[in-house]
Amino acid sequence: MAKLLLIAGDFVEDYEIMVPFQALQAMGHDVHAICPEKREGDSVKTAIHDFEGDQTYTEKPGHRFTLNATFTEVEPGDYDGLVLPxxxxxxxLRLNERVLEMVRYFIDSDKPVAAICHAAQLLAAAVSLEGHRVSAYPACAPEVRLAGGDYAExxxxxxxxxxxxxxxxxxxAHPEWIKQFNALLD
Structure with missing residues (x-):
């Protein structure tokens, strides 16, 4: 099975970190969750984004998510894929050059990358998306297009x-997103 890196930060979307972290582990993958300036055993606060008929999502406090690896100690080359909630x-996070270097490494090395919702902001800040069809939360469509990507509505x-x-x-989209990512890992 694959060894995966997951990059998180405070107010990561609750479901978008908890569900893939647990589902990918249940599939037998080894998932290391990291955050800049934090160590293994530290936690990040999460936020729950919900779709309740408003013009955009609503936000509620989520859970605390415990990291299981230390940001400064991981080497992207040790991993088979990247997960971006x-x-x-x-x-x-897109203001952190080391995070951008990690994203670039996986894209440039043609290793599987799973990015959901606002994670498109990290992709657009790190690499050109030219030649890629990319989905994201609709508010991120302009960033995908400015980075050269074909926004998938x-x-x-x-x-x-x-x-x-x-x-x-x-x-x-978790069932489809995780299924498609897992297919790339096989």
Whole structure:
């Protein structure tokens, strides 16, 4: 099975970190969750984003998610794939050059990458998306397009694979997103 790196930050979307972290482990993968400036055993706060008929999602406090690896101690080359959850964390994680270097490594090495929702902000800040069809939360469509990507306007419960990149608009897509990512890991 694969060894996977998951990059998180405070106010990562609750379902978008908890569900893939646990589901990928249940499939037999080894998943290491990290966050800049935090160590194994530290936690990040999560936020629950819900779709309740408003013009955008609502946000509620989520759970605390315990990290199981230390940011400064991981080497991207030791991993077979990358998982990028959404939420508010990508907004500021994209300001961390080491995070961007990690994202670039996986894209440039043509290793599988799963990015959901606002994680498109990390992709767009790190690499050119030219030649990729990329889904994301609709508010991130301009960033995908500015990074040269073909924004995939798909249903909220769907995902799209473009090369080794699997993307989806939000957590309702988990079954498709995780299934497509897992297929790339086999």
């Amino acid at each position: 959404g939420g508010r964390a990508p907004e500021y 798909i249903a909220v419960d769907q995902a799209v694979t473009s090369g080794k990149l699997v993307t989806a608009p939000a957590w309702p």
